[in-house]
Amino acid sequence: MVETATTGSSDVVYEAVGLKKEFDGGKVAALRGVDLQIKQGEFVAIIGPSGCGKSTLLASLGSLDRPSEGTLTYRGQSIPDMADPAAYRAHEIGFIFQAFQLLPTFKVVENVQIPMFEGTLSRSERRERAVELLKSVGLDHRLNHFPSELSGGERQRVAIARSLANGPSVLLADEPTGNLDSNSAQQILELILQLHRDLGMTLVLVTHDLTIAERATRVVSMRDGRIVSDRVSATSTAAI
Amino acid sequence: MTFITIVVRGLLRRPVRTGLTLVGISIGIAAVVALVGLSSGYEKSMTEQLDQIGVDIVVSNMAGGFLPKVFDASLQGKIDKVPGVAKTTTVLMEMQSVEEAPMIMVSGREWGGFTWDKLTVTSGRLPRDGAEHAVVLGRMAAEVLKKKVGDKLQLEAEELPVVGIVDGRGVVENGAVILSLQALQEITDNAGKANFVDVRVKPNSTKEEVSRICGEIKKIFPEGRAVVTGEVVSTSQGFRIARAMSWSTSFLAIVVGVLGVMNTMLMTVFERTHEIGILLAVGWKRRRIVYMVLCESALLGFFGGLIGVALGALGVWVLEHTTGIRGMLEPDLSPKLLLTSVAIAVVVGVISGVYPGWRSSRLSPSVALQA
Ligand SMILES: Nc1ncnc2c1ncn2[C@@H]1O[C@H](COP(=O)(O)OP(=O)(O)OP(=O)(O)O)[C@@H](O)[C@H]1O
Ligand SMILES: [Mg+2]
Numbered sequence: 001m002v003e004t005a006t007t008g009s010s011d012v013v014y015e016a017v018g019l020k021k022e023f024d025g026g027k028v029a030a031l032r033g034v035d036l037q038i039k040q041g042e043f044v045a046i047i048g049p050s051g052c053g054k055s056t057l058l059a060s061l062g063s064l065d066r067p068s069e070g071t072l073t074y075r076g077q078s079i080p081d082m083a084d085p086a087a088y089r090a091h092e093i094g095f096i097f098q099a100f101q102l103l104p105t106f107k108v109v110e111n112v113q114i115p116m117f118e119g120t121l122s123r124s125e126r127r128e129r130a131v132e133l134l135k136s137v138g139l140d141h142r143l144n145h146f147p148s149e150l151s152g153g154e155r156q157r158v159a160i161a162r163s164l165a166n167g168p169s170v171l172l173a174d175e176p177t178g179n180l181d182s183n184s185a186q187q188i189l190e191l192i193l194q195l196h197r198d199l200g201m202t203l204v205l206v207t208h209d210l211t212i213a214e215r216a217t218r219v220v221s222m223r224d225g226r227i228v229s230d231r232v233s234a235t236s237t238a239a240i
Numbered sequence: 241m242t243f244i245t246i247v248v249r250g251l252l253r254r255p256v257r258t259g260l261t262l263v264g265i266s267i268g269i270a271a272v273v274a275l276v277g278l279s280s281g282y283e284k285s286m287t288e289q290l291d292q293i294g295v296d297i298v299v300s301n302m303a304g305g306f307l308p309k310v311f312d313a314s315l316q317g318k319i320d321k322v323p324g325v326a327k328t329t330t331v332l333m334e335m336q337s338v339e340e341a342p343m344i345m346v347s348g349r350e351w352g353g354f355t356w357d358k359l360t361v362t363s364g365r366l367p368r369d370g371a372e373h374a375v376v377l378g379r380m381a382a383e384v385l386k387k388k389v390g391d392k393l394q395l396e397a398e399e400l401p402v403v404g405i406v407d408g409r410g411v412v413e414n415g416a417v418i419l420s421l422q423a424l425q426e427i428t429d430n431a432g433k434a435n436f437v438d439v440r441v442k443p444n445s446t447k448e449e450v451s452r453i454c455g456e457i458k459k460i461f462p463e464g465r466a467v468v469t470g471e472v473v474s475t476s477q478g479f480r481i482a483r484a485m486s487w488s489t490s491f492l493a494i495v496v497g498v499l500g501v502m503n504t505m506l507m508t509v510f511e512r513t514h515e516i517g518i519l520l521a522v523g524w525k526r527r528r529i530v531y532m533v534l535c536e537s538a539l540l541g542f543f544g545g546l547i548g549v550a551l552g553a554l555g556v557w558v559l560e561h562t563t564g565i566r567g568m569l570e571p572d573l574s575p576k577l578l579l580t581s582v583a584i585a586v587v588v589g590v591i592s593g594v595y596p597g598w599r600s601s602r603l604s605p606s607v608a609l610q611a
Contacts, residue, residue: 065604066604103518105250105253109241115522117243117528118528162522165522
């Protein structure tokens, strides 16, 4: 849907200018003027204290929430003005949440198929693709379990498989390891990094964990709804 | 997994609530089936009966309650003179509570008139003449009243002997107490009165001729009406009231059904706000979510309709076989009525889903996810 860039260079995926977001009729200012550019294939870690607006920024990027002011584009197209934001969410991006956000009444293999209803696959193709994706995250032995029967790490794998359902080029992850023990956290992180590395996906990841941030190509620090530093990670180039 | 799987999964989330909603809507639909089935059955059997007897035109007073008001029987003589009329006969009909039976048709027929012709005596005999104070009972009426030939039947202030049981090939005739017009006039103090003149036109009369005859009778009897058999029941005041009542009761039942389904769907939507947020977040179009809610409520309606039709048919069957009213009812549960009822239920479901669906589609994904 969005191939041609109308502004900026064509490898700019996101561009935010003066982005603001207020809640409760202006009582809460979650974003107070964010300027940010994210390029194709980058791994951007967003860090900052609790309540500084990280999730709000990510939700704006993912078109889950509308900014109050400023401009925000995805490959040159204004996100808040998209005619079909659902298509953008379904096909262009994959969203991974701290709380997994799986549907409790659907089996693992069904959860992964949910986004595919926005695509053109047939019933059997949907299932096949879901099984394939689950295999790639190492969960093909759990197809017919319900999310409540899985461990946190396994649930996040399902969520990752689901985020890839329609082959997006961007992965937005909001503290994807926040609810996991260090062991599973490490595994989930490796899985996400692998997607970034092997599929060349642009990755925007919110985290509290500085060791995770250190693996990013860029680290954006926020405070009180603003970006206070934006630096290329020193170790990242070596790590990847 | 298909879209329908998702819809069904939504309904099965809360099986008890879904079940109760089904009960609610099915009771509404059962009421529709029973009431409309009974009233249209009544209409149909009345019409068939008149056809059976060979009545082409029924003349009666415009005014009256369930049955039209009486008029002077001398009208018959004037109608006889209308060109095209072959035969006429007068009838005095009453709905009465007779002994055990709460409501039974008492039909006083002019002795020698053609309304007697189609009665087959299954036991006993017909009255000897017009003057004899004796009754014959339709098959069903005999069962309901628990009478046989030789018993006595209390009509108003008089005890009359039951001299015969007859088969009139139809629920109306078989459910009636039949005696001569003269006898009924004397018993009910209606000397010289009747409330129907049944008219048979000359054979092979065209529709135009029949309506011309109706028009001429209307001139002779301005305060009355002359109705062609096929329309006699549907134009009768009593029947119109019965039909209006059955439809308005049905309408109320349907409104209750709508409220029940709407309540359930609203609860579902509120309760699933978070899940709707997930669907929005993974890229489901708002339209698809509205469609999902509408399909759920339409499916509720559909199954409620099926159960309701079954319940309604069962209820009618029970009524039909209940002593007391047995033999008076010949319900008409036509496939058309059953299909219409299911269709009504589906429409009820869809209508009930519109508002909840609209509500759910207006959620913002991030707000819904926080719910
Ligand atoms: N729906 C909302 N209504 C009102 N205020 C909100 C809403 N969502 C977020 N906020 C407020 O906006 C600010 C930024 O919230 P946000 O969730 O973006 O922070 P965060 O950086 O992700 O924090 P954390 O690290 O704890 O997840 C906070 O003060 C929060 O209370
Ligand atoms: Mg957050």
